[in-house]
Amino acid sequence: MPTHESGSTAQSIEEYIDPRLKPLIKMPESPSERPRLIGNKCKFCKEYFFPKRVLCPNCLKEEGLEDVLLSHRGRLYTYCIVKAAPLGFSAPYAVGYVDLPEGLRIFSPLTVDNEKELQIGMDLELFVDKIREDETGKTVYGYRFRPFSI
Numbered sequence: 001m002p003t004h005e006s007g008s009t010a011q012s013i014e015e016y017i018d019p020r021l022k023p024l025i026k027m028p029e030s031p032s033e034r035p036r037l038i039g040n041k042c043k044f045c046k047e048y049f050f051p052k053r054v055l056c057p058n059c060l061k062e063e064g065l066e067d068v069l070l071s072h073r074g075r076l077y078t079y080c081i082v083k084a085a086p087l088g089f090s091a092p093y094a095v096g097y098v099d100l101p102e103g104l105r106i107f108s109p110l111t112v113d114n115e116k117e118l119q120i121g122m123d124l125e126l127f128v129d130k131i132r133e134d135e136t137g138k139t140v141y142g143y144r145f146r147p148f149s150i
């Protein structure tokens with residue numbers, strides 16, 4: 001099972017990403033890059049969207065939407081601890097809403113060593129790691145946020 005900490009390459013981690021999430025994640029191509037979420041932005045009203053929209057809900061135009069890489073850092077808006085996990089997940093785990101500088105609020109699993117670390121307003125960073133196991137027991141990766149540490 002690959003993990004970031006074991007030094008696995010972005011390419012090997014990419015194989016494990018949930019196919020439904022792959023179009024939303026740009027994996028780093030060098031050690032200096034970070035994984036990023038792919039959203040889009042309307043060039044007319046300048047609003048950002050994640051997941052991407054095919055039509056701007058403000059302008060009702062399709063032709064103004066452009067793919068953009070979103071900030072890999074955000075702030076915790078709110079969170080909760082899930083104590084009864086759905087199939088494939090292991091409880092307890094944290095989920096929350098993360099505010100990005102682009103004005104987006106993103107729902108995401110959160111990673112902390114101890115749930116007491118979670119503080120509303122804290123700085124978080126995006127990373128890619130295990131989310132769940134599929135019905136065959138295969139590890140499935142996706143995006144998560146964790147406390148930002150320099």
Ligand SMILES: [Zn+2]
Nearest residue numbers: 042045056059
């Ligand atoms: Zn628009």
